[in-house]
Ligand SMILES: O=C(CO)[C@@H](O)[C@H](O)[C@H](O)[C@H](O)COP(=O)(O)O
């Protein structure tokens with residue numbers, strides 16, 4: 328089985344190399360969009376399912392606490408953590424509304440939604456994008472494969488960062504690197520390059 332393990336490493340390296348050729352302009356635009364929102368007194372909401380829920384929380388924790396340097400906490404919130412809110416929305420309405428209902432309550436004009444889905448087709452993330460647009464928020468979509476239903480919802484103000492892969496796990500591995508690039512971009516922009 329070591330050959331199989333080695334092939335995962337190789338495929339992941341190849342996916343990151345391809346992403347490094349394609350994604351930097353989109354990551355830069357996403358980072359600047361986030362910096363502008365923070366400077367404008369706005370916040371960043373994040374959401375996703377499964378491994379992407381972990382990524383949503385990974386991002387918000389590195390803004391609220393810190394990334395790699397000492398600095399004040401920054402306004403970010405993952406919509407994937409409040410089990411009472413999510414289970415009551417799923418129970419009373421639909422699982423598809425667990426993020427959108429929170430966005431309609433918490434989101435304000437100028438806020439950002441970081442929408443994470445490897446397929447781009449998770450209904451609750453698609454509906455989160457729709458709710459974000461209703462609240463005049465800007466969307467930064469972290470996706471993969473063909474972009475899914477999410478891609479067709481995005482406006483020219485939004486940013487799509489689509490990983491060039493069809494393998495969920497490989498896409499997620501690049502999503503985490505993108506999240507760290509966004510955190511670094513934000514810190515360098517707001518507090519200077521180190
Ligand atoms: O982490 C993994 C697979 O590596 C899974 O938990 C994965 O996140 C789940 O299957 C999600 O439901 C997939 O949703 P999405 O990425 O297509 O939006």
Ligand SMILES: [Zn+2]
Nearest residue numbers: 377378496499
């Ligand atoms: Zn995973």
